[in-house]
Amino acid sequence: MTTVLEKPVRKQPQRLGISPWWLLAPSTVLLVLLFGWPLVQGILAAFQAEGGAFTLANWERLFGDPYFVEALLNTLLLIVIVVPIQLVLAVGMTLLIQSKPKFGGLHFYVWAIPLAVSDLAAGLVWLTVFADRGYLNSLLIGLGLSENGIAWLNYDNPTTMLLAVVVAEIWRATSMVFVIVVAGVQMMPPDYDEAAQVFGASAWQRLWHVTLPLLKPSLQVALILRTILALQAFAVAQALTGRNFPLLVGETYQWYVNLQNPAVASAVALVILALSLGTAVLYMRALRQPSAGGPR
Amino acid sequence: MAEIELHNLVKTYPGGTTRATDDVSLHVADGEFMVLLGPSGCGKTTLLRMVAGLELPDDGQVVIGGKDVTYLEPRKRNLSMVFQSYAVFPHRKVGENIGFGLRMRGVDPDEVKRKVAWAADLLQLTPYLDRYPAKLSGGQRQRVAVARAIVMDAEVLLMDEPLSNLDALLRLSFRAELKKLVAELGTTTLYVTHDQVEALSLGDRVAVMRQGRIAQCDAPTTVYDLPAEEFVGGFIGSPPMNFLTGTVVAGGDGGFQLDLGAHSVPVPDALSGFSGRQLRLGVRPESFGVAARNGDPGGLPAELEVFEPLGSSVLLTVALAGHQLKVQAPPTFRAEAGESLRLSLPADQCRWYDPETHLLLETS
Numbered sequence: 001m002t003t004v005l006e007k008p009v010r011k012q013p014q015r016l017g018i019s020p021w022w023l024l025a026p027s028t029v030l031l032v033l034l035f036g037w038p039l040v041q042g043i044l045a046a047f048q049a050e051g052g053a054f055t056l057a058n059w060e061r062l063f064g065d066p067y068f069v070e071a072l073l074n075t076l077l078l079i080v081i082v083v084p085i086q087l088v089l090a091v092g093m094t095l096l097i098q099s100k101p102k103f104g105g106l107h108f109y110v111w112a113i114p115l116a117v118s119d120l121a122a123g124l125v126w127l128t129v130f131a132d133r134g135y136l137n138s139l140l141i142g143l144g145l146s147e148n149g150i151a152w153l154n155y156d157n158p159t160t161m162l163l164a165v166v167v168a169e170i171w172r173a174t175s176m177v178f179v180i181v182v183a184g185v186q187m188m189p190p191d192y193d194e195a196a197q198v199f200g201a202s203a204w205q206r207l208w209h210v211t212l213p214l215l216k217p218s219l220q221v222a223l224i225l226r227t228i229l230a231l232q233a234f235a236v237a238q239a240l241t242g243r244n245f246p247l248l249v250g251e252t253y254q255w256y257v258n259l260q261n262p263a264v265a266s267a268v269a270l271v272i273l274a275l276s277l278g279t280a281v282l283y284m285r286a287l288r289q290p291s292a293g294g295p296r
Numbered sequence: 297m298a299e300i301e302l303h304n305l306v307k308t309y310p311g312g313t314t315r316a317t318d319d320v321s322l323h324v325a326d327g328e329f330m331v332l333l334g335p336s337g338c339g340k341t342t343l344l345r346m347v348a349g350l351e352l353p354d355d356g357q358v359v360i361g362g363k364d365v366t367y368l369e370p371r372k373r374n375l376s377m378v379f380q381s382y383a384v385f386p387h388r389k390v391g392e393n394i395g396f397g398l399r400m401r402g403v404d405p406d407e408v409k410r411k412v413a414w415a416a417d418l419l420q421l422t423p424y425l426d427r428y429p430a431k432l433s434g435g436q437r438q439r440v441a442v443a444r445a446i447v448m449d450a451e452v453l454l455m456d457e458p459l460s461n462l463d464a465l466l467r468l469s470f471r472a473e474l475k476k477l478v479a480e481l482g483t484t485t486l487y488v489t490h491d492q493v494e495a496l497s498l499g500d501r502v503a504v505m506r507q508g509r510i511a512q513c514d515a516p517t518t519v520y521d522l523p524a525e526e527f528v529g530g531f532i533g534s535p536p537m538n539f540l541t542g543t544v545v546a547g548g549d550g551g552f553q554l555d556l557g558a559h560s561v562p563v564p565d566a567l568s569g570f571s572g573r574q575l576r577l578g579v580r581p582e583s584f585g586v587a588a589r590n591g592d593p594g595g596l597p598a599e600l601e602v603f604e605p606l607g608s609s610v611l612l613t614v615a616l617a618g619h620q621l622k623v624q625a626p627p628t629f630r631a632e633a634g635e636s637l638r639l640s641l642p643a644d645q646c647r648w649y650d651p652e653t654h655l656l657l658e659t660s
Binding site for chain 2: 189191192194195196197198199200201202205209210213214216
């Protein structure tokens with residue numbers, strides 16, 4: 001009797017136990033081949049000497065390279081300047097769209113266009129603006145504000161170089177933050193804002209006490225994505241300045257392609273990975289809702 | 297405290313073809329509890345939102361406490377509101393939610409604390425002041441929304457279907473509580489609902505709306521007893537008023553009769569002008585007198601089609617000269633479907649309507 005009763009109970013979970021693995025298998029294989037294997041290879045390469053023995057020489061070489069420190073500082077500087085500006089701009093643009101202006105739909109698409117432009121293309125577009133004989137200098141000379149134009153991207157002008165990269169990055173990547181924030185605002189029921197209006201809140205108070213707190217989850221997503229992507233900024237700076245304004249990913253490229261040293265290139269890549277993971281954890285911790293269970 | 301005056305408010309939503317409110321005028325006295333009642337899409341919420349300042353009218357005027365506020369921002373109108381969805385801020389604790397309006401106005405923190413404690417006590421929310429709304433039940437969230445509205449000491453209290461998201465039992469108990477609370481506060485209140493029972497039970501007056509217009513605005517008992525339009529009689533009451541159409545003919549005794557086909561009902565002398573024309577008769581289900589076949593020889597013979605015992609009363613569906621009627625009988629009444637009954641129709645319970653305008657006709 002007991003065996004008869006037990007059988008169907010045991011059979012059910014067993015059937016469920018195998019089939020999910022079959023369904024997961026294709027994506028697992030793909031992930032292992034395209035991500036897992038290169039990742040392992042990269043980590044191994046960073047710690048291996050040419051014969052395959054364990055070594056820290058690659059790291060010593062990397063840390064001894066003056067370009068590495070400069071690239072690290074430049075990357076962090078770019079994040080610290082660009083991300084907050086993009087966040088403020090995106091929220092501002094969202095509020096403008098939300099106020100339902102004429103041709104609001106058109107504005108939305110125009111502001112979202114940079115999303116569709118590739119990094120390198122964006123870099124080249126801005127190169128035509130900032131080059132010695134670019135649009136900006138032509139304009140300045142035409143207006144009589146400058147005699148021969150300004151060497152924006154010259155090695156001797158690190159400030160204007162940074163400025164050019166910042167402007168190009170803001171133009172290129174604000175639209176992503178904007179799209180995320182717009183989605184967040186549109187998911188918010190209008191009642192909260194209306195309640196705040198009725199209960200005496202001014203426009204600023206409504207933004208500060210109602211809209212922004214309710215937008216927190218969207219802002220968190222935008223911040224994490226934007227910071228990690230900014231860590232990977234490469235093509236825009238490469239197109240504008242070459243190696244005059246080094247960035248971390250640019251260094252990876254430099255070591256791998258020009259210096260033919262995959263081991264040190266892997267070490268740089270691992271530094272970027274560690275920074276990305278660190279930022280994500282930091283944001284998650286910092287932006288967690290005050291009540292552990294979450295008020296929503 | 298203040299009175300609300302609405303003058304000829306017209307509003308058409310962008311892209312809409314019909315007017316959401318069509319030249320609506322309404323006067324709510326100081327301290328009065330006014331209910332806007334109507335089916336969905338009748339414009340009652342639009343009207344409320346125009347008073348709140350959340351919608352702007354295309355034409356007309358909103359006056360609160362003698363001051364024209366038609367185009368004033370909501371926050372400058374000195375009113376508070378309870379939303380249908382409650383709109384209790386999820387990122388604020390209950391206490392912060394209740395005190396929100398006061399803090400936005402820059403009231404002294406100690407005063408805010410005192411008022412929040414007062415409102416929380418009144419609505420039995422004191423144990424929950426430090427919780428987030430997500431940890432509250434629907435009924436408690438509803439109380440937070442009401443508490444947030446009453447701490448404001450506003451001149452006008454607006455409520456947009458505040459009870460519609462509660463379950464039936466909770467709605468019943470909170471209805472009475474709300475009525476008591478608002479009566480104690482004495483605030484001028486504008487209350488929107490589609491629930492006729494809620495409207496009749498709460499309102500000092502009820503404005504019944506239809507297609508952007510106010511069909512009738514009167515005391516609850518008047519709206520129920522003397523519906524000014526057939527629509528009002530048909531909308532209020534469960535089951536609604538019965539309507540019978542017949543032709544007015546001269547009776548044998550010099551008076552007039554409404555010929556319903558096989559039977560006739562006496563018509564008041566005041567309506568003799570309708571002689572030879574059609575007339576509509578409206579009767580509430582509970583206004584009929586019902587007797588078994590042999591009970592009342594003077595009554596109208598009718599056939600019982602459906603017998604529904606409802607506990608506190610008995611609902612009958614009867615056929616009278618080809619018309620189907622709903623009749624409410626005392627709970628002790630017993631009969632079988634298919635039986636013949638006799639219906640009596642007291643003259644003072646008959647309401648007469650013009651078949652073309654559907655408006656109530658004066659009979660005295």
